[in-house]
Each structure stands twice: as structure tokens, then as C-alpha cells.
Amino acid sequence: xxxxxxxxxxxxxxxxxxxxxxxxxxxxxxxxxxxxxxxxxxxxxxxxxxxxxxxxxxxxxxxxxxxxxxxxxxxxxxxxxxxxxxxxxxxxxxxxxxxxxxxxxxxxxxxxxxxxxxxxxxxxxxxxxxxxxxxxxxxxxxxxxxxxxxxxxxxxxxxxxxxxxxxxxxxxxxxxxxxxxxxxxxxxxxxxxxxxxxxxxxxxxxxxxxxxxxxxxxxxxxxxxxxxxxxxxxxxxxxxxxxxxxxxxxxxxxxxxxxxxxxxxxxxxxxxxxxxxxxxxxxxxxxxxxxxxxxxxxxxxxxxxxxxxxxxxxxxxxxxxxxxxxxxxxxxxxxxxxxxxxxxxxxxxxxxxxxxxxxxxxxxxxxxxxxxxxxxxxxxxxxxxxxxxxxxxxxxxxxxxxxxxxxxxxxxxxxxxxxxxxxxx
Amino acid sequence: xxxxxxxxxxxxxxxxxxxxxxxxxxxxxxxxxxxxxxxxxxxxxxxxxxxxxxxxxxxxxxxxxxxxxxxxxxxxxxxxxxxxxxxxxxxxxxxxxxxxxxxxxxxxxxxxxxxxxxxxxxxxxxxxxxxxxxxxxxxxxxxxxxxxxxxxxxxxxxxxxxxxxxxxxxxxxxxxxxxxxxxxxxxxxxxxxxxxxxxxxxxxxxxxxxxxxxxxxxxxxxxxxxxxxxxxxxxxxxxxxxxxxxxxxxxxxx
Numbered sequence: 001x002x003x004x005x006x007x008x009x010x011x012x013x014x015x016x017x018x019x020x021x022x023x024x025x026x027x028x029x030x031x032x033x034x035x036x037x038x039x040x041x042x043x044x045x046x047x048x049x050x051x052x053x054x055x056x057x058x059x060x061x062x063x064x065x066x067x068x069x070x071x072x073x074x075x076x077x078x079x080x081x082x083x084x085x086x087x088x089x090x091x092x093x094x095x096x097x098x099x100x101x102x103x104x105x106x107x108x109x110x111x112x113x114x115x116x117x118x119x120x121x122x123x124x125x126x127x128x129x130x131x132x133x134x135x136x137x138x139x140x141x142x143x144x145x146x147x148x149x150x151x152x153x154x155x156x157x158x159x160x161x162x163x164x165x166x167x168x169x170x171x172x173x174x175x176x177x178x179x180x181x182x183x184x185x186x187x188x189x190x191x192x193x194x195x196x197x198x199x200x201x202x203x204x205x206x207x208x209x210x211x212x213x214x215x216x217x218x219x220x221x222x223x224x225x226x227x228x229x230x231x232x233x234x235x236x237x238x239x240x241x242x243x244x245x246x247x248x249x250x251x252x253x254x255x256x257x258x259x260x261x262x263x264x265x266x267x268x269x270x271x272x273x274x275x276x277x278x279x280x281x282x283x284x285x286x287x288x289x290x291x292x293x294x295x296x297x298x299x300x301x302x303x304x305x306x307x308x309x310x311x312x313x314x315x316x317x318x319x320x321x322x323x324x325x326x327x328x329x330x331x332x333x334x335x336x337x338x339x340x341x342x343x344x345x346x347x348x349x350x351x352x353x354x355x356x357x358x359x360x361x362x363x364x365x366x367x368x369x370x371x372x373x374x375x376x377x378x379x380x381x382x383x384x385x386x387x388x389x390x391x392x393x394x395x396x397x398x399x400x401x402x403x404x405x406x407x408x409x410x411x412x413x414x415x416x417x418x419x420x421x422x423x424x425x
Numbered sequence: 426x427x428x429x430x431x432x433x434x435x436x437x438x439x440x441x442x443x444x445x446x447x448x449x450x451x452x453x454x455x456x457x458x459x460x461x462x463x464x465x466x467x468x469x470x471x472x473x474x475x476x477x478x479x480x481x482x483x484x485x486x487x488x489x490x491x492x493x494x495x496x497x498x499x500x501x502x503x504x505x506x507x508x509x510x511x512x513x514x515x516x517x518x519x520x521x522x523x524x525x526x527x528x529x530x531x532x533x534x535x536x537x538x539x540x541x542x543x544x545x546x547x548x549x550x551x552x553x554x555x556x557x558x559x560x561x562x563x564x565x566x567x568x569x570x571x572x573x574x575x576x577x578x579x580x581x582x583x584x585x586x587x588x589x590x591x592x593x594x595x596x597x598x599x600x601x602x603x604x605x606x607x608x609x610x611x612x613x614x615x616x617x618x619x620x621x622x623x624x625x626x627x628x629x630x631x632x633x634x635x636x637x638x639x640x641x642x643x644x645x646x647x648x649x650x651x652x653x654x655x656x657x658x659x660x661x662x663x664x665x666x667x668x669x670x671x672x673x674x675x676x677x678x679x
Contacts, residue, residue, distance in 0.1 A: 035678055077493045077563070080645065087645040088652070236674050244671045247664030251657060258653025259465060262566060270567035270642075271559075280602070 027213055032231035033238055034219035036402050040114075041217065042245035043107040048205060049246060050100045055198050057093040058142075065145065067191035069184045072147035073272040091261040097139050098264040099253045101287035104132065113345050115333030116218040122325040124211035129321045131204050136288070138197040141190040143285055148269030153282045155182045155190070161295075164308040181275065221402055222334030230402040281362065289359030290352050291317060296363045297375040313375065320382045327382050329390030337396040340389050348381045452602050455570055455577030458632075462572075462639060465654065468647050469640050474502040476619050477637025480630045483617045485561060488553060488608075490541040493562035494641055497535040501644055502637070509535050516540045554594040556607030565635070565642035572635050574600065579631040582610040 015021040064083050066075040079086035108128070111117055117125035144155045159176050163169040178185025216225065225231045232238075256263055264286055268279045284292050291314050298309040320327075335342040351374050358371040461470040478499070481491070496513035500506060513533040518540055521528035533540060542558075543549035550557050565571035577600040585597035591605060598606045612627045619625055640646070 074493070081493060081498070087649060091649075232678060237678065240667065240671045240674050244664065244667040247660060247667050251660045251664060254653060254656050254660060258649055258656060261649070267567050267569055267571070270563040 027234075028239075029233060029235040031213065031216075031234040032225070032228075033217055033234050034225055034230060034402055035232045035237075036219050036221060037217060037238070037241075038220050039241075039245060040106070040110040041219075042242055042249075043103050043110060044212075045242045046103045046245060046249055047100065047107055050096060050103060051198065051201060051205065054093060054096045054100060055202075057089050057096065058195070058198065060089050061093055062191075062195060065191075067145065067188050069147060069187055069273070072145060072187060076146045088257070091257045095253060095256045095261060095264065097142065098256075098285070098287065099249075100135065101139070103249070104135065105287070108132070109349060111218075112348075113335045113342075114218055114220055115222055115328070115330075115335070117325045118328065118331075118333050119325070120215050121211070121218060124208060124215075125325060126322055127204055127208040127211060129318065131201055131208060132321075133318060134197055134201045134204065138194060138201065139285065139287065141194040141197070143269075144187065144190045145194060146269060147187065147273045149271045149273055149277075149279050150266045150269040150282070152182060152273035152275065153279055154284055155186065157282055158284075159186070161307075161311050161314075164305075164311045166308070183275075218333060219402060220334060220336065221399055222332065222337070223398055223402065226401045226403075283360060286356070286360070289357075290355035291359070293355040293359035293371050294375045294378065296359075297368075297371040299372075313379075317378060320379070324382065324386075328386045330393065330395065331390075332395040332398060334398075337398050338389075338393055339396060340393045341386075344381065344385055344389060348378075351377050351381070452604070453599060455573040455600055457570075458573050458576055460572055460636070460639070462636075462646060465650060467650065469502070470636060471503045472621060472623075473633045473636040474640055475504070476621065476623060476630075477633035477635070477640075478502060479619065480612075480617055480634040481561070481637055484611055484630075485634065486542060488542055488549070488558035489561045490543075490558075491539040491562050491641060492541065492560045494539045495535070496533060496537055496539065498644065499535075502640060506535070513537060554607060558608070561638055562641045565639045567642075571642065572639050575635045575638060576631050578606075579612055579634070580627055 011021055061079065064075065064079045064086065066072055076090070079090050081087075083089075111125065111128070140154070140158060144151045159173060159182060162176060163173040165172055174180060176186075177183065178189060216231075219225075266283060283289075294317050295310040295314040298306055298313045300306045301309050304312075330338060330341065332338055335345050354370065354374045355378065358367050358374060361367045363371065461468060461473070481489075496509055499509045499512060504512065513535050516533040516537075517530045518533045518537050519528055520531050523529055543552060546557055565575060568574045578598060581598045581600040583597055583599060585591055585604075589597065589604075591597060595605045595607060596609055597604055612630045614627055615625050617625050617630065623629060643649075
């Protein structure tokens, strides 16, 4: 019979040698968090939970999957039909990818709106972009594994992009394929990497969280916490709030998993891969559509052919996020106090949605024009508007502390507070 | 290999690819039908499933395989185990090698995969004027608006418009992309004699076989939806309680 005293003594004994309990106490319990975080701050922890769900379901799927061009498709169907609850595990994994991107895109746009990428959180932001890139690679390779028509042709299209590299492009593509076309060696390495990369993501997520906990969360007001009156311990306040958010999110995703499991998928991927028959439309998964639109938008530029230019633009559209903290010249973080940036934010969001819509349609007629304008605006936003607006915009007065606007009756508007551009340099 | 790559690049759409008829909107969207498996609580109609199996067996199975289906799966559509044994035993499958190293044929058992009409794709093409009758196990999931499309396709054969001349062996079907389909109209009135006395009109057979092929595409559908209702009810209660706890915990902060 263990009395509470025994448990305490054992945990003290462990903690004295390996301070893991103190660590968790610090980082998950006492961890001071701004008291004014709204529900948009739920999506970070949600993304972490989905990552775990994806890894767990993925490990189970890998126990039943066969990475061979002759058997992959049938082994997935066997999971759907003969493995106990295999359909559930696969549909959770398949829709989980879409859910992951929904959550992460919201998480990113929250960061854009509230200026979470600004000093001292530049590295935190850049690690996030690394996670996004790793997620994209993982999702792309995972989509190849069922070896349906879209798997095969999607893999062919995306890997062929590397052939746009001058001089060595073809050799690189052959090297990536492990042959002269997408084939069994390609499928094998994609399976291997698809299993590996989530654990790399976990590693970068750890760094992301370490960077986060160094300066704490940004918040809707975008000013630093001034003291204990501005923050609350992570537990129980944000644990319970995150759990509630998780509940809402699980209802949302269960709707897809149980009632529309193929909503995000392409019917063509239920046709086994056939290298001799190109599907009428090769469309990537929805979360790649804006980038796909950018890829196809760029025309020939002087001596650079459209393919290379498109590839550069597509990778550039993500690479540009790395330098975002230095492109945005405004010292004020939150868009709440930036009247012009706030509008630019919504226009930019609309621009990304337009790009997604263009990416879903064949590159013909007015889609070409719209795609080009939207692509140009995407880069204009980062390279021209953000640097300029930071200089030209007159931010609204920022409250002096977090507690102030949180107080009932709202002290936000009536504070003259001599419009300090930012709390601390 | 160069040519393949060039074709791929063209397919990427970096160059403007030729629009397929489907995308150009020449193929009408199949009219929406009401199906018993629609909606949150939808189920397969057992009578229709078994009639649909009969249509598949007596008509479609002449050319189309059902590769993902094993005879044992048929218990899921309401056949008893003995009935399934009888159904399986109607087919001869190749087994072996035996202890003499010889392959041999024997009557199929429930644990066997549904027998394919052709040994391989070239054999299927050779017997079908060069066209390949696709595997039907996933066909409903593999087409946009699968069930409606299938029904429309099987009932959509017409004479070609005056300005269209069909090549030999091709048929005109409004709902097939490109309108030219190698498959001859598969269903004829009273083409099968239903055991339960239902009149075998073309529309009835098309509905029944669509029901059956919807099941072969998503045999888990009923279990999935039933579980989904329970899961979502549970999550609603849990989330409601979490919200109450959240309100209580935060009461002092606000």
C-alpha cells in the first residue's frame, strides 16, 4: 500500500537526480502566460496534438502497409477492409493531414495578424517556417504511398520540378527517383522518408517550444507582459482552454472522418497508379493549391524559361517567410493598432485564397491572368507593402499594459499614453 | 525517356494543357438521385444490395473484375455463410502447386478472392476490342458523384446526334467523358430474373448494381456512420463539460 508520502519521496528522489518533475512544473504548470490570449492562440497546441495523432496512426498503418508498386494499393485497401478498424485509422490519418494544415495555416495567419514574428521571436517564427516546409515534404510523400493515380502523377509532377535546375536538373531528378521515372525505388524511399520526417518535425517542434518559452507567448495586444498582474499560470487556465478548443476541433474533424472521409481527396486516387495513362487533371492536395498556382503563374522571363521561373517563385513564396521579421519595419506588433496593416492582412489572406482557387482550376483563360495578378500581389505584399507601411503608417496608441484592456469596461480607447511605438526596443 | 519527360512537363500544365471534355463542361453533371445510403444515418438497402449482386454476377462479371472483394465479404450484404459457400463453389479457381508441383483447379471457397473474368489486362483488352473493362470494386469512390454517375452512365445510352459518327464498336453515352464508350449498353429490360420478383427494368437494375458497387467501394460505411454518431454525441457532451469547467476556472480572471 503506497501512501502519498511514498509517492512524494519517490518523485523527490527522481527529481533530485533528473529534474524532470521540476521541469514540467515550470514549463507546463507555472509557465507564466499572458492573461489576454484569445482563441486564436489555441492552434499551436492543437497542431502539436495532431502531430502526435498522425504519428500514432501512421505507425499503426505502417504495420499493415506494403511499400511496393505491385502491392501498395491493395495493401491500403486491405487496411480499409480487413484490418480491425483499419478504415478508421486510415481515415483519421488521411483527414489528419488536412486538419494539420488547416490548424497550422490558422496558426501562421494568427502570427501574421498579431505580429508574433517580431523581436524577440524571429527565430521562433523561422523554426515555424522550417516545420511548415517539413510538413509539406512529409504530406507530399505520404500522399504518394497509396499508389493511386494522383499519387503517381503528383509524384511525377513534383519531382520533375527539380529537372528545372540548370545543368544538373535531369541528373538530380534521376537521383531522386532512383531510376528513370517514378517507380518502385521512389516509392520505397518515400515510405522511408515519410516515416522519418515526422520525428524530425518533433525535434524542430521542441526547438520551437524552447524558443517560445524563452520570451513567452505574444498576445493580442502585442506588448510585453509587465509583471505578475499581466500573466496567469499555464495550468489550469490554458490547459482547460486548450482542452475545450481540442473538443471543438475533434467534433469538426470527426465530422469529416465519419461522414465525409474523402471530402479532401481526389476520386482519381482510388484508381491504381498507371504510368501509361495521365489523368485529365493533375491536382495536388488542397493545402498545396496556392503554391501550385504560383508555380504555374510565372511566364518565360527573358532567358529563364517558365518552368524554372515558376519553381523559383514557388520556393521563393515560402522562403520569403524566413525574412519576414526584417521585411516588416513596423515596431508595433499587433494589427489591432495598425490601421493600414490590418487591411493589408485581410487583402493578403484573400489573395492566398484566390491563389488556392486558381490552383484548383486548369491554367486557361482568365485563370492565367488572375493567377499572375495574385502571384504578383503575394510578393508585393512582402517585398514592397510591408516595408513601406511600417514607415508610413501612424499606429494607434498602444495600451500601456496588458491588464489595462483586459479589465472590464475596457480601458483601450481612452488612454492617450503618448503613442509609444513599441514597448521595448 | 526524353519523350516521357516532355509529356510530363506538358502535363504539369506549365504549358497550357489541352482541356479534357469533362472539364470543358461538355459532359453534363449526372442528375442527383436519392440513395438509401445518403445522409448521416444512411444504410445500404439489403434487398437492393442482393439484387445488385445478382446483376453484377449475371451481367457485369462477364467483363469486369471485383478485385478487392473476397467471397467471404458477401456475408456483410445479408447472405448466410452456407449461401456464400454455395456462391463461391460456382466458380473454379486455380490453386497450387500441389505436392507434385502441379497447379490445379478447385471450386472456390469463401476465403478466395472473387474470380476475375480475364487472366490479365492484355487478355481483357483482346476480348474487348482493345478496351479495358475497369475493376469495379472502387469505382464509386473513384468517380466524382460516384453513385449518381454510375446510374446516369448505365441509363445514359442514346443514339448519337446527327453530326457524330462513331467508330466501329463504340457507343454513344451522354454521361461518359467524351461521350464515346466502348462498353455496349450493359442492361436490357428483364436482362436478369430477380429472385424476389422485383421487375428488372433498366432503371431498377442500374439502381441495384449501383447500390451493390457502393457497398464494394465502402463496405465500412454503415459501421462508420453509426460509430460517427456516437463519437460526435460523446464529444458534444465532453466539450460542453469542458466549456463549463473553463468558464468556472476563468471566472476569477475575467
